[in-house]
Amino acid sequence: MDGAFEVLARDPASGARAGRLHTAHGVVETPAFMPVGTQASVKTLSSEELEELGASMILGNTYHLYLRPGAGRVAELGGLHRFMAWSGSILTDSGGFQVLSLTALRRVDEEGVTFRSHLDGSTHRLTPEGVVHLQELLGSDVAMVLDECPPYPSPPEEVEASLRRTERWAEIALASHRRDDQLLFGIVQGGMEAGVRRRAARALGKLEFDGYGIGGLSIGEPKETMYRMLEASVPELPPARPRYLMGVGSPDALVEGVARGIDLFDSVLPTRVARHGTVLTRRGPVTVRNARYASDERPLDPSCDCRVCRRYSRAYVRHLLNAGEILGLRLCSYHNLHVLLRLMEEVRAAIRQGTFAEVRRAAAALFPRRQEPAAGPRPAPTTEVTG
Numbered sequence: 303m304d305g306a307f308e309v310l311a312r313d314p315a316s317g318a319r320a321g322r323l324h325t326a327h328g329v330v331e332t333p334a335f336m337p338v339g340t341q342a343s344v345k346t347l348s349s350e351e352l353e354e355l356g357a358s359m360i361l362g363n364t365y366h367l368y369l370r371p372g373a374g375r376v377a378e379l380g381g382l383h384r385f386m387a388w389s390g391s392i393l394t395d396s397g398g399f400q401v402l403s404l405t406a407l408r409r410v411d412e413e414g415v416t417f418r419s420h421l422d423g424s425t426h427r428l429t430p431e432g433v434v435h436l437q438e439l440l441g442s443d444v445a446m447v448l449d450e451c452p453p454y455p456s457p458p459e460e461v462e463a464s465l466r467r468t469e470r471w472a473e474i475a476l477a478s479h480r481r482d483d484q485l486l487f488g489i490v491q492g493g494m495e496a497g498v499r500r501r502a503a504r505a506l507g508k509l510e511f512d513g514y515g516i517g518g519l520s521i522g523e524p525k526e527t528m529y530r531m532l533e534a535s536v537p538e539l540p541p542a543r544p545r546y547l548m549g550v551g552s553p554d555a556l557v558e559g560v561a562r563g564i565d566l567f568d569s570v571l572p573t574r575v576a577r578h579g580t581v582l583t584r585r586g587p588v589t590v591r592n593a594r595y596a597s598d599e600r601p602l603d604p605s606c607d608c609r610v611c612r613r614y615s616r617a618y619v620r621h622l623l624n625a626g627e628i629l630g631l632r633l634c635s636y637h638n639l640h641v642l643l644r645l646m647e648e649v650r651a652a653i654r655q656g657t658f659a660e661v662r663r664a665a666a667a668l669f670p671r672r673q674e675p676a677a678g679p680r681p682a683p684t685t686e687v688t689g
Contacts, residue, residue, distance in 0.1 A: 317563030365397025381441030576634035
């Protein structure tokens with residue numbers, strides 16, 4: 303859709319920009335973080351709570367919704383927004399990453415991916431045009447093309463072959479898209495070589511997508527490598543289109559991604575670590591499940607004003623987690639999403655006010671970066687596909 307994205311302010315010392323993404327279900331102020339609702343639900347939280355948190359856009363997973371309850375059924379029930387009672391915007395990913403992570407359960411060819419369901423072992427097929435059709439049935443505001451994400455690390459010849467396939471699939475997806483009320487984003491791949499990433503972004507940018515995702519990052523590489531790939535990719539993309547860094551949600555990476563020109567982010571990180579009893583604070587992550595917090599009457603983060611921190615203590619939340627009470631997971635998830643959504647609100651305001659450099663420095667100090675692990679061998683095959 304022409305005019306779907308507008309840039310309102312830029313930071314003169316970096317690539318940071320504040321803008322608005324107009325979708326069929328409202329306006330998304332950018333830079334924005336999207337909570338992940340894999341199966342039409344952000345784990346443990348209701349749509350009302352997401353609205354209360356100030357989320358304007360969430361992410362759904364085409365792979366999971368295709369398998370259960372089915373894209374056709376969602377369409378019959380009025381589309382994804384009505385199905386999950388969510389009035390804001392929705393981006394659906396293609397499901398390609400989930401399928402391609404099922405190393406032992408799928409086969410890739412030039413026309414698509416054949417895979418066995420992780421639910422019941424039944425055989426299914428995803429193609430570039432088929433994935434577009436599924437997302438049109440779901441009725442999301444933003445649809446993503448089917449791409450192939452090579453694992454990290456991968457030999458150069460495998461990265462090149464995968465990139466050529468992804469580029470062909472992008473052209474097919476663009477030609478297949480029919481919904482005027484749905485934006486379609488292409489995805490930049492290219493491994494961890496700056497020259498390949500630059501070339502891939504330049505080629506994809508010539509296609510008239512409504513926006514551009516940057517995929518294949520945050521899959522085990524050091525963050526400095528991810529930042530270099532962003533610096534190679536972003537300048538080659540059309541400046542008048544939104545840029546979406548896929549699967550990134552740590553506070554430091556959000557701010558550094560914004561500094562390199564990223565407008566949209568998503569990640570399961572805030573809700574996943576919450577389920578393991580870890581909460582995000584201005585002094586870094588706190589594993590509140592640990593015994594040291596058994597008598598701690600302080601809130602999860604004394605500097606946080608979310609309704610969890612205003613009311614509940616670390617000792618109480620720890621008790622809930624160790625007792626297996628669902629409320630503990632809900633409180634940690636709510637708090638973690640509040641932290642990230644508030645951080646992005648602060649970032650947007652800083653870009654508009656010309657103080658982004660200060661917020662960037664403060665974020666680096668308040669959300670300490672963890673030591674990066676050394677690059678190791680390619681990860682073993684996995685069947686984990688949920689956030």
